[in-house]
Amino acid sequence: MSKLKIPVQAVQSGILxxxxxMLGDRTMKRLKIPAHxxxxxxxxxxRQEVTVIPAPKSDSLRVSEGLARRTGWKARHTLNVSYSTGSRLLRLGPLIGVLVSRDHSDTPDRVFGPITMFCRELTHxxxxxxxxVYFFTPEAMESRSSSIQGWVYDEGWRKLNLPIADVINNxxxxxxxxxxxxxxxFLADVKSRFGTHFFNEKFLDKTEVFDALRQDATLQRYLPESHLLSGYAVLKRMCGQHPVVFLKPIRGSLGKGILRISREEGGAFRLLSTTPLGTRKQSYPNLTKLFQSLTGKMKSTRYQxxxxxxxxxxxxxPVDFRALVQKNNTGKWGVTSIVARTAGNNHFVSNxxxxxxxxxxxxxxxxxSLPPAVKQSVHLGLPRAALSIARGIETYIPAHFGELGIDLALDQSGRIWLLEVNSKPSKNDNTPxxxxxxxxxxxxxxxxxxYLAGL
Structure with missing residues (x-):
């Protein structure tokens, strides 16, 4: 990555x-940029072919107002800079684009709804x-162009026409x-035309994650038995082997739609389901009756x-743990934070x-009530498990991820288990x-x- 930053400012029309x-002569010498x-x-x-004029006693890059309009440099910015003598290429940035679901131009203080403060924090x-950095929505992708409409923050949100970013975060x-x-x-086009890097490029589903990680023998110790619910036979076998099973929508999030099935005395079964008000409890005389009650849901929802x-x-x-695992400035996985999440009253999920x-x-x-020795080992075991799982996702799922929310659990003996992996971790749920x-x-x-942009 570049270690040199320079202020960039636009000068009045007619001057340049x-x-x-114009660039400070000391910066030109340091970067070996030829004058004139x-x-x-x-x-x-x-991309613009330009001639560089040295400016004595200056540390900034001065550009015309016309060039500033085309790049979005309306205010004074300080940007990383690198120069390649072989290609005679002076790069500034990186320019980062964040692809968000929607904008609300009628509410200027909350243009991006609940993630607006995150967007401002990222700008800072x-x-x-x-x-x-700029933020853009799918509506901005309709035409094949080398520019795009995006939102930037500078004492308020405003929309500008901007170049396609070096890196896009989905x-x-x-x-x-x-x-x-x-x-x-759009994403395939900008990757091929401009070499744009695009990370967290897709959602993960639960079946995909567990099937992928099962290929790695070193990760199997973290994996509870888990299958796609393809029919009654799978349910019967799992309920015969385990006193409690969970049914999770393979594309669910935020704890929505999770079902808990447990055996009761006399061959009966209890079904718990999550609702906004708490847990709904239902009993069935046998597993066949319980499965029949699920067939309607299974027509529209696939379960793990x-x-x-x-x-x-x-x-x-119950308590579980959310580990936020991110790529760092050398492209390697690291654990940024791990927090414990305790379920609320009348709930069996911790979201x-x-x-x-x-x-x-x-x-x-x-x-x-974990044993003292286990309490000591947890602080090493949880991050080790999270890193191993992140590397497994990268190895066995063909997609580019830069951050993952990995939900782990400890059982009452202190063994670490994987619950699920989220490729779009919430910007509130994992707050340190x-x-x-x-x-x-x-x-x-x-x-x-x-790191991705080389700047």
Whole structure:
């Protein structure tokens, strides 16, 4: 990555032609940029042949207002810079694009709804690291062009015409939108035309994850028995082998639609389901009757059936752990944060959207009834498991991921289990429990984008 940053500013019309820029002479010498010789200026997909004029006693790059309009440099920016003598290419950036599901131009304080503050935080993080970020929606992808309409933040949100980014982070929250032909065509097009890097490029489903990780013998110790619920025979076999099983929508999130099945005395079965108000309880005289009650749901929802685990509990409420695993400034996986999530009252899932609460791993494990030796080992075991699983996802699933939310559990003996992997981790659910202006997760995202762009 480039270690040199320079301020970029536009000067009034008439002072500079669009194909002429001024750069501090010390910066020119450091980068070995020739004076008064045409070179290529690049910012994202933007390319312009320019002549560089040295400016004594200056540390900035000055460009014409016309060139600034085409790049989006309306305010003063400080950007990373690199120069290749072989190709005579002066690169600035990186330019980062974040693909979001929708915008709300009629509510300027919350243009992106609940993730608006994250978008502002990411803008702040980019400024401190010499990057430039904009946010765009699928509606901006309709035409094949070297520019796109995106939102930028500078004392308020505004829409600009901007180059295609060096790196795009997929924050779409809808599988249907992600799979639209216009979205897929745009992404394939910018990858091939501009070499754009695109990460977190798809949703994961639960069957895909467990089938992929099962291929790695070293990961099998983390995997509860888990299968696609293809019919009654699978349900009967799993309920015969395990006192509790869970049915999870393979494309579900936020704990929605999860079902818990347990055996009762006399051959009866109990079904618990999640609702916004709590847990709904139903009893069935036998498994056949219970399965018949599910057939309507199974017409519209595919389920993964998973072995139930005797989870660590706090006050009879189950606890699990969300690890945020991200690529760093060298392209390697690292654990940014792990938090404990305790299920809310009347719930058997721990998601915050279902009334769950956050605490540190140390607090949760310290209050648990786990053996002392296990409590000591957990702080090494959880991050080790999260990293191994992230590497397994990368190895066995052919897609580019830059961050993953990995949900882990401890059973009452202290064994670590994988619950699920989320390729679009929430920007609220994994918040570290402190009040920093730029969260480590946001800083890490910018570092990875810089690594991908080579800036």
């Amino acid at each position: 032609q669009e194909n002429v820029v 010789v045409p070179i290529h200026l690049a910012f994202g997909s933007f 993080a980019c400024r401190t690291q010499g990057a430039y 924050r779409l929250t809808s599988r249907k939108v992600e799979n639209k032909p216009s979205v897929q065509h 059936i998973q072995q139930g685990l005797p989870l660590m509990e706090l006050g009879k409420r 915050l959207a279902r009334g769950g609460s956050l605490s540190t791993v140390r607090e949760a494990v310290g209050k648990s 429990l402190n009040d920093q202006k730029i969260r480590p997760s946001v800083k890490q995202m910018v570092l990875y984008c810089r």
